[in-house]
Amino acid sequence: MSKTYYDPADLRKFGNISEWNEELGAKFFDYYGKVFEEGALSAREKSLIALAVSHVVQCPYCIDAYTKDGLQRGIEKEEMMEAVHVGAAIKSGATLVHGVQMMNKYEKLSM
Amino acid sequence: MALLKSLAARKDDLSSPANQLEFLSNGVFKKGKLPLFKDKIAQTNHFPLKPKKLEILQLNLGYMCNQVCSHCHVDAGPDRKEIMTKETMLQCLEVIRTTGAHTLDLTGGAPEMNPNFRWFVEEASKAGIKDFIVRSNLTIILANKKYHDLPEFFKKHKVHVVSSLPFYKRDKTDKQRGDGVFDKSIKALQMLNAVGYSQEGTGLKLDLVYNPSGAFLPTDQNLLENDFKVALKEDFNIDFNNLFAITNLPISRFLEYLIASENYEDYMYALVDAYNPTAVENVMCTNTISISWDGWLYDCDFNQMLELKVASKVKHISQYNEDLLNDRDIIISQHCYGCTAGAGSSCQGSVA
Ligand code: SF4
Ligand code: SF4
Numbered sequence: 001m002s003k004t005y006y007d008p009a010d011l012r013k014f015g016n017i018s019e020w021n022e023e024l025g026a027k028f029f030d031y032y033g034k035v036f037e038e039g040a041l042s043a044r045e046k047s048l049i050a051l052a053v054s055h056v057v058q059c060p061y062c063i064d065a066y067t068k069d070g071l072q073r074g075i076e077k078e079e080m081m082e083a084v085h086v087g088a089a090i091k092s093g094a095t096l097v098h099g100v101q102m103m104n105k106y107e108k109l110s111m
Numbered sequence: 112m113a114l115l116k117s118l119a120a121r122k123d124d125l126s127s128p129a130n131q132l133e134f135l136s137n138g139v140f141k142k143g144k145l146p147l148f149k150d151k152i153a154q155t156n157h158f159p160l161k162p163k164k165l166e167i168l169q170l171n172l173g174y175m176c177n178q179v180c181s182h183c184h185v186d187a188g189p190d191r192k193e194i195m196t197k198e199t200m201l202q203c204l205e206v207i208r209t210t211g212a213h214t215l216d217l218t219g220g221a222p223e224m225n226p227n228f229r230w231f232v233e234e235a236s237k238a239g240i241k242d243f244i245v246r247s248n249l250t251i252i253l254a255n256k257k258y259h260d261l262p263e264f265f266k267k268h269k270v271h272v273v274s275s276l277p278f279y280k281r282d283k284t285d286k287q288r289g290d291g292v293f294d295k296s297i298k299a300l301q302m303l304n305a306v307g308y309s310q311e312g313t314g315l316k317l318d319l320v321y322n323p324s325g326a327f328l329p330t331d332q333n334l335l336e337n338d339f340k341v342a343l344k345e346d347f348n349i350d351f352n353n354l355f356a357i358t359n360l361p362i363s364r365f366l367e368y369l370i371a372s373e374n375y376e377d378y379m380y381a382l383v384d385a386y387n388p389t390a391v392e393n394v395m396c397t398n399t400i401s402i403s404w405d406g407w408l409y410d411c412d413f414n415q416m417l418e419l420k421v422a423s424k425v426k427h428i429s430q431y432n433e434d435l436l437n438d439r440d441i442i443i444s445q446h447c448y449g450c451t452a453g454a455g456s457s458c459q460g461s462v463a
Contacts, residue, residue: 012380044334072323072330074338076280 011061044073051080052087115179117188118364125367126186128418135361135445139376145383148447155388159440165433166398167214169412169458170195170203172222172231173404177254180288182322182365184416187220194224195404200231202406202428207238211433212400214242216458218412221251223258236268244271246320246458249299250292262299262306266315272303273355273458275320279342287324300349309350317350320460322357326374328381328452329356332461355460358382360413360449382448390455393462396441402428410441412458417446 018025036046047069054062070080118126125131139145152158173194176187195203207215215235222228222245236243245265252261265272276296277287284293300317307313319339323329336354343349359365361378369375396410400421406428409415423439425432455462 008377012384068327071325071327074278074330074335 006060008060008064011064014061044075047073048075048079048083052083055084056087056091117179117186117190118367119186120188120190123367125363125370128416131362131366132417132419132444134366134370139379140445145379148443148445151383151386151448152388152391152443155391157388157391160391160394160396160443162437162439162441163397165210165212165400165437167216167395167400167458168207168210168212169216169218169399169401171401171403171412171415172217172219172225172228174220175224176220176248177224177251178221178248178289178292180364181368182287182324182359184360184363184365184413185220186363186416191220193404194226195406197227197230199404199406199428200227200234202431203402204231204234204238206428206431207235207240213240214244215240216244216246216399218246218458221248223247223251223261229264232264232268232270236270242271243269244273246273246275247299249274249276249296250288252299252302253295262302262308265303266306266308269315271316271318272308273318273320274300274303275322276300276339277322277324279339279346283324297347297349300343300351301347304348304350309352316352318353318355319351320355320357322359326369326372326378328358328385329456332356332454353460355458356454356456357458357460358449358452358456360446362413362446363416379445379448382452385452386448387451387453387455387463390451390453390463393455393457394447394450395457395459395462396450399458400436408436410439413446413449414442417444419444 015025015029018029036043036050041049047066050062051066051070054066067080125134136147140147149158152160171185174185174187174191175189175194176183176185176191177189179188215238217232219225225231232243232245247261247265252258264270274296275288277284281293284296285291303317304310306315308315308317321329321335321339329335332354335356339354340351343351361369361375361382366375369378396414399411401409401412401415403409403415407415408421408423408426408428408431409419410421414420419442420426421436421439422442423436424430425435450456450462453461453463
């Protein structure tokens with residue numbers, strides 16, 4: 001057994017999830033593939049969104065995958081870092097906007 | 112990072128083709144985690160791999176180069192002394208005059224550094240070959256005063272110039288090819304445009320070669336070509352015809368880089384994952400013969416660097432016989448996965 005929760009080599013085995021449920025696995029990978037095709041958004045834009053979201057959901061596999069995908073597409077490191085900041089800004093904003101809830105509750109409970 | 116010396120000059124273990132081939136057959140391939148190339152192509156009945164009609168003669172004029180790029184599959188550099196002699200060139204000229212191939216492709220090293228380069232181009236251009244390619248690394252044009260008139264020389268002989276520019280931005284280019292390479296390459300491209308290359312009505316063709324600056328595969332060639340066109344035009348007013356996206360093959364200095372950066376296994380998995388049976392039909396060795404500086408014949412420039420001579424009775428330019436050669440089996444190994452990944456890769460870019 002591996003001694004860490006995450007092993008970079010496991011990313012290659014992602015497809016194996018279909019072995020225990022072929023139907024749902026196939027549906028997922030089909031959906032996933034379609035999502036990333038050129039559409040109203042370019043595949044390049046989608047790759048940057050995926051990179052930002054990977055950071056927000058803190059998935060090390062996705063971060064590896066979309067950093068590499070970005071390099072392949074000629075996306076530059078400045079663009080990648082800005083995308084990560086967009087993710088971080090939304091995440092911190094989402095935390096901070098709950099401050100309003102705290103303030104509301106505080107006011108409500110206070111005499 | 113660009114290097115200072117070739118593997119050969121450093122006497123590195125990997126400078127030996129036998130060691131490279133052994134490495135490529137061990138590890139993940141020996142353990143059966145990844146299939147051998149031979150077994151992979153056998154699944155679609157492509158083994159043994161056979162040539163189709165010969166279209167391209169590729170001549171390597173020598174391994175000497177003014178650059179020492181970190182990804183170089185030739186292990187070229189200023190310290191390499193292997194150079195084609197005039198005698199071998201004469202033998203090549205005989206073949207060029209009679210070949211059925213429509214394209215002649217001169218490569219190196221920096222082919223322009225061969226002392227008989229200009230004489231050879233003059234002679235070869237008389238042979239009536241349809242497409243006459245010189246692979247120029249661009250910086251050679253600015254490396255020394257004696258090379259400054261190369262654009263004029265190429266124009267005079269209607270040479271089709273194919274040049275490597277790893278990226279349209281300075282940092283990635285310089286990391287792979289050395290400090291200052293980007294600025295010199297841009298200047299050289301402008302000089303080629305100035306004499307008429309890629310300008311309407313001149314018929315002078317200038318193509319660019321892109322190869323990834325790291326352990327990843329190239330993306331779609333057309334998308335990249337578009338990015339390059341827009342960026343080079345906007346930033347430097349440079350025009351070019353086509354972009355060829357080439358996958359780095361896991362041999363020589365690129366193999367050294369993959370091992371040292373601990374990317375080797377992942378890279379091989381990526382190549383095998385991206386295996387495309389359609390690309391196999393059109394890999395470069397199916398329509399090319401590669402001739403080394405000393406006149407030996409190979410299935411491709413990569414096999415030349417691995418010292419895998421053609422499996423034919425005819426092994427040297429002095430015995431050249433196209434019919435006999437075309438009957439051979441192509442020699443393959445795991446490095447061939449670099450030619451069959453995704454849209455495939457050859458000296459003319461994607462193949463599928
Ligand atoms: S310019 Fe070409 S031949 Fe010279 S070192 Fe770079 S990749 Fe090798
Ligand atoms: S490396 Fe050479 S022999 Fe192997 S597939 Fe590519 S062109 Fe053919």
